[in-house]
Amino acid sequence: MKTLATAKELREAIGNVKKTGQLLGFVPTMGALHSGHLSLVEECKKTCAICVVSIFVNPTQFNDKSDLKNYPRMPEQDLKKLEDAQVDFVFFPSEKEMYPEEDTRVFHFGVLETVMEGLHRPGHFNGVAQIVSKLFDIVQPDKAFFGEKDFQQLAIIKKMVKMLDLNVEVVPCATIREDDGLAMSSRNLLLTPENRKNAPRIRKLLLQAVERQHQATVQEVEKETVAALNAIENFKTDYFEIVHSDTLQPVTSWDEKGPKTACVAVYAGKIRLIDNIRFL
Numbered sequence: 689m690k691t692l693a694t695a696k697e698l699r700e701a702i703g704n705v706k707k708t709g710q711l712l713g714f715v716p717t718m719g720a721l722h723s724g725h726l727s728l729v730e731e732c733k734k735t736c737a738i739c740v741v742s743i744f745v746n747p748t749q750f751n752d753k754s755d756l757k758n759y760p761r762m763p764e765q766d767l768k769k770l771e772d773a774q775v776d777f778v779f780f781p782s783e784k785e786m787y788p789e790e791d792t793r794v795f796h797f798g799v800l801e802t803v804m805e806g807l808h809r810p811g812h813f814n815g816v817a818q819i820v821s822k823l824f825d826i827v828q829p830d831k832a833f834f835g836e837k838d839f840q841q842l843a844i845i846k847k848m849v850k851m852l853d854l855n856v857e858v859v860p861c862a863t864i865r866e867d868d869g870l871a872m873s874s875r876n877l878l879l880t881p882e883n884r885k886n887a888p889r890i891r892k893l894l895l896q897a898v899e900r901q902h903q904a905t906v907q908e909v910e911k912e913t914v915a916a917l918n919a920i921e922n923f924k925t926d927y928f929e930i931v932h933s934d935t936l937q938p939v940t941s942w943d944e945k946g947p948k949t950a951c952v953a954v955y956a957g958k959i960r961l962i963d964n965i966r967f968l
């Protein structure tokens with residue numbers, strides 16, 4: 689495994705690989721790696737000869753400065769995990785390397801960004817698009833792997849790839865969970881023991897919402913789920929919405945056609961957790 693800190697070094701290394709015509713897969717991360725991240729690496733290695741992982745806590749996607757400051761960073765452990773997973777290249781740039789100049793680009797994702805994370809975290813997806821477009825430009829991957837845990841992010845990345853006409857296949861990967869059902873997240877490390885104990889209830893309430901399909905209206909399911917989440921000590925719902933899986937627009941009736949997904953964001957104390965579930 690080679691760890692590189694500059695775009696120039698990575699471009700050179702990748703240029704040599706690309707000449708051989710091997711498929712190159714890319715897994716962008718913000719580090720504090722867990723089995724969710726490593727599952728993306730595994731997926732990558734299934735179909736790509738070369739696997740590149742980036743670790744970069746991207747400041748432009750944090751709308752909350754204290755979230756950025758407190759975001760867990762553990763580079764040595766991360767590099768060990770990636771070495772064990774037999775990753776070929778790790779890109780571990782500094783902030784100055786990624787943003788030698790302020791990135792003033794503004795992306796527009798239409799209705800995809802006017803709901804949920806886009807609405808509740810102003811500027812977040814613009815920052816995501818800034819960094820992922822830069823990383824794609826440096827890495828030039830054939831395929832890029834993203835987790836379904838960040839459901840809206842996945843939709844935004846797919847749209848960005850189409851908008852910019854990039855030659856990269858975006859591969860969605862299933863959400864990996866702890867044994868108790870909590871979706872793995874780097875932020876789980878920041879939960880207090882009490883809030884960590886209660887956090888699996890988010891998944892339970894999502895499963896319950898799916899069961900309640902057709903027993904109650906969409907609005908009733910949304911209302912009762914929000915109430916149940918808010919009833920957990922120290923928990924506060926940011927949003928819970930049942931949306932059309934492709935357009936992310938709100939579902940108003942179960943009779944509406946097409947796949948549906950419930951998406952949730954909850955504050956467990958100061959830590960914001962997200963999750964989602966598909967309706968069958």
Ligand code: AMP
Nearest residue numbers: 717718719724834835837838863864872
């Ligand atoms: P992050 O480091 O949080 O920016 O995440 C990097 C990538 O890992 C993103 O594509 C996430 O969607 C994905 N990811 C994060 N948590 C999980 C999980 N529990 N299961 C699967 N993928 C995940």
